[in-house]
Amino acid sequence: MGLYIAESLTILARALDAGHQPRSVLTSDKWLPQLEELLIAHDAPTDLPVLRASDEWLESLTGFHVHRGTLASMNRPVTPSAAELMSTARTLVILEDIVDHTNVGALFRSVAAMGADAVIVTERCADPLYRRSVRVSMGTVLQVPWTRADWSEIIAAxxxxxxxxxxxxxxxxxxxxDDYVxxxxxxxxxxxxxxxxxxxxxALADCDVVARIPMSHGVDSLNVAAAGAVALHALRRAKSQH
Structure with a gap:
């Protein structure tokens, strides 16, 4: 099944809200009371290992400030097939081979904010549950339904x-x-x-439509995360008017 790391109490709370199961938690004395409240509220197992260490000691081991109050090792959830994920959705985002974890996290945040239903990432795409992706997404990768599939499976579905x-x-x-939407x-x-x-x-050959966001001042393109946010906002606004 594998694991991923939830960093900070906020991210851990979103993971628990999503039904993900913790394996162990690392925290410091400062954050222990809030962590205990969070675990009790989510009926976490009473035998869950909770490790405590001072920030100074952890930094002496790693050479940097290693966490934002809490780090939790979480069991990865089982993801559905592409066809199963799509069966209940109406707006979907496909990420083809996007390799930057920051961009993946930012795109998940836009998907959540703009009300899209799900995300499918291709096999060579960066891991949405990588620690930086989770943090940049503000935990929305734990809320938005997603799965991983190869391009041919996605297109067939x-x-x-x-x-x-x-x-x-x-x-x-x-x-x-602008015209298309x-x-x-x-x-x-x-x-x-x-x-x-x-x-x-x-991928371009398999698309039913290829569209270009109109630009000004000689700019030819946007960062992929920014382009995704612009497109999703326009789609949401257009769909709300129909």
């Missing part, structure tokens, strides 16, 4: 369930994103590509 795959790209054939499809999967090259040629 989209075809089987009548999803429209909308890719963001800079090709000459790309339509204006005037009448958005009922079920839209927004595909975002890796930093730098963007969506692969295979």
């Amino acid at each position: 989209c075809r089987d369930q009548d999803w429209t795959v909308l890719g963001l790209g800079l090709s000459a054939e790309a339509v204006d994103f 005037v009448h958005p499809p009922e079920k839209v999967a927004l595909a975002l590509g890796s930093e730098g090259p963007g969506l692969s040629s295979r």
Whole structure:
């Protein structure tokens, strides 16, 4: 099953709210009372190992401030198949080979904030449950349903369930994103590509529509996390008007 690290009491609380099971917790005396309250409120096992150490001692071992009050080792949840995840969704985000953990975390935060339903990451995409991804997402990777699948499985599920795959790209054939979202499809999967090259040629060929966010002042593109946030906001606004 594997594990991941929940950093800070806030992230641990979101993990417990999501039903994730802790394996052990590291904290300091300062944060112990709040940690105990949190564990009791979530009916954590009474035999859960809770380790205490001073910040000074931990920093002497690692050379840096190692945690934000609490670190918890958590069991990874079992993720559904792509088809199962998509069966109850209407707005989906596909992350193709995005390798920066900060961008993955930021995109999950936008997905949660803009009301999208789920995320699917490809096999070479950075781990959403990597410590930095979890922290940058403000714990939303623990709230947003997601799974990992290869591109061919994702596209097959989209075809089987009548999803429209909308890719963001800079090709000459790309339509204006503002124009496209005037009448958005009922079920839209927004595909975002890796930093730098963007969506692969295979992914672009599989997209039903490729759209480009209009830019000003000679700017040709946005960071993938910023582009995802802009697109999701526009999709949410358009869908709310229909």
